[in-house]
Amino acid sequence: MNASVNILNDSISRQTIVAIARRVAAFRKRQGLSLDQLAARAGVSKGSLAGLEKATGNPSISLLCQTAAALGVSVSDLLATSTPRKAEAFELGGGKVLWRGQAGGTARLLYGTRGPLMFELWEWVILPTERYEAKAHSPGTREILYAMKGNLGAVVDGEVFEIGPGQGLSMETDVPHAYYCAGKQPARFRMIVVEMPTNGGLRKNGPAGAKKSR
Structure with a gap:
């Protein structure tokens, strides 16, 4: 379960x-x-x-x-983790844990920008028994996932994808979506989230670097 x-x-x-x-x-x-x-x-x-x-x-x-x-x-x-500087160094091992699965998985926000044009960098670890369900984000939101270890599964608007180490997945997440571990070992991945203003005009691109799960 x-x-x-x-x-x-x-x-x-x-x-x-x-x-x-x-x-x-x-x-x-x-x-x-x-x-x-x-x-x-x-x-x-x-x-x-x-x-x-x-x-x-x-x-x-x-x-x-x-x-x-x-x-x-x-x-x-x-x-209150971002600053108005033009450039800022940050530690990839830092950030705040904003989710923990019951088996010990984590989602850590490593860095994020300020203001309505949201750009975030996350690192996730999802264990084999865990699944994270997400509601639809605001229109135009896109997430780019990069699998580092283990196999990662993602469900986007009811469509299932799986990626392994070294593969990526680009998703439009203004629809319900979910992440889960698709193997016997923990899935570790990094995620970039870009949330544009409603009139930001993101182009519609399909998921890349992924295969549909059968």
Whole structure:
């Protein structure tokens, strides 16, 4: 049986959740939005948003993405991990863990840009019994996956793909999608996420470097 959970609830992640809560509330109030208005714009329930601002639950990556997009900022803005510099060095071994599977898999946000043009670099490890289900992101969002170890499976709008080490997969993720380990060994991969403004005009390209799973 595949299983997944949301953000960690250890001491470090608790600090992260509290920081996110404060920044979401600050961005919302700065824009003069009520909880109802932001919830409607983000396509989430008022209860979920209220819980996010009160730091009472473990928010999912999808909730963070939807809330950030509705506020016109990036997830990194909510995490306060990015800076306005023209260039910035960062450690690939750093970042914040924003998901942990029940078997110990992780999703770590290594780096992200500020503002509505969101560019993020993630590193994921998914164990054989784990699966991560994601809701549709905002229109035009694209993810590029690069498998480093193990076999990775992805489901995009109901279509299944599998890639192995050294292979990549380009996906339009403004539709429901999922990731899972497609082998007996953990799947480790890096992911680039690019979320353009609604009128950004991304071209429609099919997945590359992948084979359909039979």
